[in-house]
Amino acid sequence: xxxxxxxxxxxxxxxxxGRELAWLSGVNFTDLDELVEQQTGKTPRALYKExxxxxxxxxxxxxxxxxxxxxxxxxxxxxxxVDNETALNLLKKAETIRxxxxxxxxxxxxxxxxxxxxxxxxxxxxxxxxxxxxLHQRRGAAYKALAHITIPAEAGDPAALAQHxxxxxxxx
Numbered sequence: 001x002x003x004x005x006x007x008x009x010x011x012x013x014x015x016x017x018g019r020e021l022a023w024l025s026g027v028n029f030t031d032l033d034e035l036v037e038q039q040t041g042k043t044p045r046a047l048y049k050e051x052x053x054x055x056x057x058x059x060x061x062x063x064x065x066x067x068x069x070x071x072x073x074x075x076x077x078x079x080x081x082v083d084n085e086t087a088l089n090l091l092k093k094a095e096t097i098r099x100x101x102x103x104x105x106x107x108x109x110x111x112x113x114x115x116x117x118x119x120x121x122x123x124x125x126x127x128x129x130x131x132x133x134x135l136h137q138r139r140g141a142a143y144k145a146l147a148h149i150t151i152p153a154e155a156g157d158p159a160a161l162a163q164h165x166x167x168x169x170x171x172x
Contacts, residue, residue: 003027003066004169005075005091007082007143008102009136010120011112013153013161014076017102020162022074031076035062044078049121060086067094080122082142091146100165101147104154106136 004021006014015031022029033044036058040047047055059078066075067090075097081087091099104112110132113119125131144150149168153161 003071003073003075003097004165005077005097005099006102007077007099007147008079008153009104009109009139009143010079011109011116012079012102012104013156013158014079014102016158017153017161017165018074018076020158021165024162024166025072025074028071028073029076030066030073032059032062032066032081033076033078035066036078039065045121052122056084056086059084060090063087063090067097070096080139082139082146088146098149098169099147100169101143101150102153102161103140103143103150104156106133108154108156109136 004025006018006021008014018031019029036044036047036055039062040058042050044055044059047058059081063077063081066073077087081091091097110129113123113132119128122135123131149165151161151165151168155161
């Protein structure tokens with residue numbers, strides 16, 4: 001089995017589905033944002049607030065570290081990984097990783113972001129909803145272009161989504 005990288009917008013369910021998929025598959029799970037925090041001592045939110053480029057460098061370094069490890073695993077990427085050119089290049093060259101896009105509507109993502117608490121720094125703009133819509137549209141196209149499979153994730157039931165992903169990856 002190849003490693004699996006889950007992509008999608010913020011609050012698409014990458015971490016919760018990733019944990020379920022790892023359990024189902026019997027492999028380790030890694031949240032890329034958590035790895036960035038372990039490696040830098042700062043949360044991705046804090047790094048991004050300090051300097052978005054510093055965060056993107058740390059994100060790419062964490063991804064490179066994971067890709068160099070031959071261990072099969074499930075990885076939850078940050079929602080903005082498709083905006084990180086270095087990380088994208090690493091993923092495009094990776095031969096032992098399957099990329100899954102967890103697709104949710106802009107409305108679902110927005111409502112989940114609002115429910116989670118303070119807006120993330122990338123939405124610290126005069127019109128956060130408009131910024132979110134624009135990012136969601138642009139990133140959605142990038143996720144689809146990068147992914148081996150796209151999974152509708154509106155329902156958000158992590159166990160069911162994990163089973164759906166496992167079945168989809170078994171198909172030729």
